Amino acid sequence: MSTGPRSPLSFVEMFELPTVVDVRTAARALGVCPATVYRMLRRQVFPCPVLRVGGRYRIPTIELMRALGVDEHPVYSMELHRPAECVQEAFAF
Structure with a gap:
């Protein structure tokens, strides 16, 4: 088992995390x-809410992302190059 430092999560990896x-x-x-x-x-200074499950800590990914200032709905560069009407359709409720 490696005990050395691991690299920080990338932006893309953040969106691939479980709940x-x-x-x-x-x-x-x-x-x-x-x-x-x-x-x-x-x-008790962790920057977001934490769950205690049995003897283990679990951190909700959405709360962790908020604490890091990461929006839960990423904007992809493809969306930036699409015509405005296509983007408006995507966000129509």
């Missing part, structure tokens, strides 16, 4: 080590 993530994944998203996340949790 909730573990401490290691949240640490990658924040660009810190898991020990820092555990320290934040103990001090």
Whole structure:
């Protein structure tokens, strides 16, 4: 098992996460080590709501993304190049 540092999550990887993530994944998203996340949790200064499931922490992905300032509806470059009427149709309710 590797104990070395892992690279932070990319923007694309953030949108591929499951509904909730573990401490290691949240640490990658924040660009810190898991020990820092555990320290934040103990001090109750973690930047978003956390679930306690049994003896484990689970962080809702949507809350983690909000804490990082990531919009839950990404804009893809393809949408930027489409005519305005196509984009308006996509967002019509």
